[in-house]
Amino acid sequence: GAVVSQHPSRVICKSGTSVKIECRSLDFQATTMFWYRQFPKQSLMLMATSNEGSKATYEQGVEKDKFLINHASLTLSTLTVTSAHPEDSSFYICSARGRITDTQYFGPGTRLTVL
């Protein structure tokens, strides 16, 4: 199946710093990418949907100024957590969907710990 990579896989940072997470589709063009966060033992919570070349659509309750999403190309989307705080500590997962495939392919996730 299609491959989606995510980098970094794990990051620990101090409160107040910004963290950028990259999501890449390695063998297909991702017209749409989704960003999720997941707390332990809970479901995936969709944060935002991004289409290549356009602004991301954020879900209700997700601060767009805090979680900056850029989908600059058909293979790359980035999520930047600005001025991270301990409550932002979570597992962040991206997924990608192409023009042809009906399936979302998930990245391996990024575990963010904010001290």
Next chain:
Amino acid sequence: GQSLEQPSEVTAVEGAIVQINCTYQTSGFYGLSWYQQHDGGAPTFLSYNALDGLEETGRFSSFLSRSDSYGYLLLQELQMKDSASYFCAADPYPHASGGSYIPTFGRGTSLIVHP
């Protein structure tokens, strides 16, 4: 909007067969997907049903009844490695559009396989 209900936990023994149910309430439902997620990992796609009936992929099968707003994932010949969380996800719009339709995930079912 959409909401999906699935059991929070299911336990079974190795070699057994287990069925994980998913009921949904949606507007504009198109198809149902199933994902597997091991602890600490990202979801991986298992199967997709857009039409009523059973889709079989090896030991895993998925069923959909649109008239009953119901689907299930069937796991046969259970193995210890099948212990994971299983999510159903509903798609609201036809896939062919290539648009940023947004799937909704259930809360996940934790499957515990005992020796």
